[in-house]
Amino acid sequence: MIEALLKKKLVASQGDMNLDLRFTIQTGELVTFYGPSGAGKTTMLRMLCGLSSPHEGYITVDGEIWFDTTKKINLKPQSRNVGIVFQDYALFPNMTVKENLEYALPRGESRSIVDELMVVMELTNLFNKKPEFLSGGQRQRVAMARALVRKPKILLLDEPMSALDTTLRLKIQDYILRVHREFQLTTLLVSHDVLEVLRLSTHMFLMDNGKIITQGAPGEILPVQALKRMLNELPKSNLQQ
Amino acid sequence: MIEWAPFVLTFKLAAVTTALLFLMSVPLAYWLTYSRYKIKHAVEIFVSLPLILPPSVLGFYLLLAFSPQNAFGKFLEQYFDLRLVFTFEGLIIASILYSLPFMVQPIHSGLKMLPSSLLDASYTLGKGRLTTLFKVLLPNIRTSLITGIVLSFAHTVGEFGVVLMVGGNIPGETRVVSIALYDEVEAMNYGKANLYAITLLIFAFLTLLVVYIVNYSSRLNNQRT
Numbered sequence: 001m002i003e004a005l006l007k008k009k010l011v012a013s014q015g016d017m018n019l020d021l022r023f024t025i026q027t028g029e030l031v032t033f034y035g036p037s038g039a040g041k042t043t044m045l046r047m048l049c050g051l052s053s054p055h056e057g058y059i060t061v062d063g064e065i066w067f068d069t070t071k072k073i074n075l076k077p078q079s080r081n082v083g084i085v086f087q088d089y090a091l092f093p094n095m096t097v098k099e100n101l102e103y104a105l106p107r108g109e110s111r112s113i114v115d116e117l118m119v120v121m122e123l124t125n126l127f128n129k130k131p132e133f134l135s136g137g138q139r140q141r142v143a144m145a146r147a148l149v150r151k152p153k154i155l156l157l158d159e160p161m162s163a164l165d166t167t168l169r170l171k172i173q174d175y176i177l178r179v180h181r182e183f184q185l186t187t188l189l190v191s192h193d194v195l196e197v198l199r200l201s202t203h204m205f206l207m208d209n210g211k212i213i214t215q216g217a218p219g220e221i222l223p224v225q226a227l228k229r230m231l232n233e234l235p236k237s238n239l240q241q
Numbered sequence: 242m243i244e245w246a247p248f249v250l251t252f253k254l255a256a257v258t259t260a261l262l263f264l265m266s267v268p269l270a271y272w273l274t275y276s277r278y279k280i281k282h283a284v285e286i287f288v289s290l291p292l293i294l295p296p297s298v299l300g301f302y303l304l305l306a307f308s309p310q311n312a313f314g315k316f317l318e319q320y321f322d323l324r325l326v327f328t329f330e331g332l333i334i335a336s337i338l339y340s341l342p343f344m345v346q347p348i349h350s351g352l353k354m355l356p357s358s359l360l361d362a363s364y365t366l367g368k369g370r371l372t373t374l375f376k377v378l379l380p381n382i383r384t385s386l387i388t389g390i391v392l393s394f395a396h397t398v399g400e401f402g403v404v405l406m407v408g409g410n411i412p413g414e415t416r417v418v419s420i421a422l423y424d425e426v427e428a429m430n431y432g433k434a435n436l437y438a439i440t441l442l443i444f445a446f447l448t449l450l451v452v453y454i455v456n457y458s459s460r461l462n463n464q465r466t
Binding site: 046077078080084086087093 | 358362365368369
C-alpha cells in the first residue's frame, strides 16, 4: 500500500501553485491521475521516485518510509524500488535495446529477467538496434521493459502514450495491462486521455491546480465531469448565438 | 633548414596540456551544469576570461605569481623544489589556464543539451553519479568531447603571449614554434620564419577541418533521428 502526503509550493507557468496531495493506493491496483496540464501530476510522480522532494509530507510503501519530513528521512531514487517510464522515454541513445535493459540490471543479478522482458514486450528482433532507429511504439515498449528490469513493486507511467496514434495506444495499453498483471505491480498512470483512464484503471484521482478534486471509479467520475464541463460551456454558447 | 626541437616541444606541451585539461574539465563542466550553487556563475566567468583577456595580461600575472620573489613561487620552491618561471612545467600550468575555456565550454554545452530525463532515468534505474557520468552522459556528448580536445590542443599549439611571458625563449625548454617563428623574424630570417608559419597555418586549417567534419557528421546523425 502506498500512503502519501505531498506538499510543495511550485512555480508553474500559470503562476505560483500550492501542491497539496494526500492519497492512499492499495497494493496491486492500477490507478490513474487525470487532470489538465500543470495540475502537478508529473511533479507528484517525480516526488514518488525521489527525483524531487516535497517541502512537507511523507511517502510510505508497504510500511517502509521512503520520505518523511518530520523524521528527516529521504531515500535516494536509487534506493526506492520503483520503475518509471518518462514522457520522452529517456532511452540512452548510445546503447542498443538490449544494452538499455542490461544497464538497469543490479550488480550480480541474473540476465534472465532481461531475456524474459524482451520476450514479453516483443523486443527480441530489435535487441541490436539503437533507439534512434525505433518507432514511437517500439521506444515505448523498450522504456517500459527497462523500467521493469529491477523488478520494482511500483510502476510509474508519465503520459506514456501521448506521442502515439490511436492504434498504437490500444496496443501499448494491452502491454501495460499485461505487465501490470504478470509482474504483480502497483501501477500509477498519469493520463490526459479519458478512454485510456476508463480502459485501464480501476480507481482514478481527478487533479486540478495541485489538489485532488475527487477520486473513485472512472466509470462514475468521468461522466459527471463531462456533464459539468458541458454545463459550463452552455451559457457561453448561448451568448455567442 | 628549420630546427625540429620547437615542434617536438610544442606538441609535447599541447599533448600534456590537453590531457590534463581533459581530466580537469570533465568534473568542472559537470559541476557547472548540474550544481545549484550561485557561485557557479562566477566560476563560469573566471573560466571564460582567457577568451577575451590579452594573453600578455594572463602571462604577466602568472609571471608575478610564479616568481620566487613572491609568496606563491617561494612556497613552491621551498616546499616542492619546483620553479615555474622559465620552465616547461610553468608553461603547462599557464597553457592549462589559457586554454581552459576551449575544453570546458564544449563539454559544458554538450551536457546542457542532453535531456535531463537521461540523468533521471539512470538514477531511477539504481545507478549513481559516477556510473551515470561514464556510461550515459559522456558517451552521449562524444562530439563535444572531441571538439574540446581538438580545440584545446590547437589553441595550445598557437599560443604566444603567455608562453613568452612565463617561459621566455630557452631552447629545448620553452622555445615553442610560435616563439621560434618570432625569433627568426627578429633575426630577419624570413625563409625560416615562413617554414614555421606555414606549418602552423596548415596545422590550424587541418584542426578546423576535423572539428567541422565531426560536427557535420553529428548533425547528419541528429537529422536521421
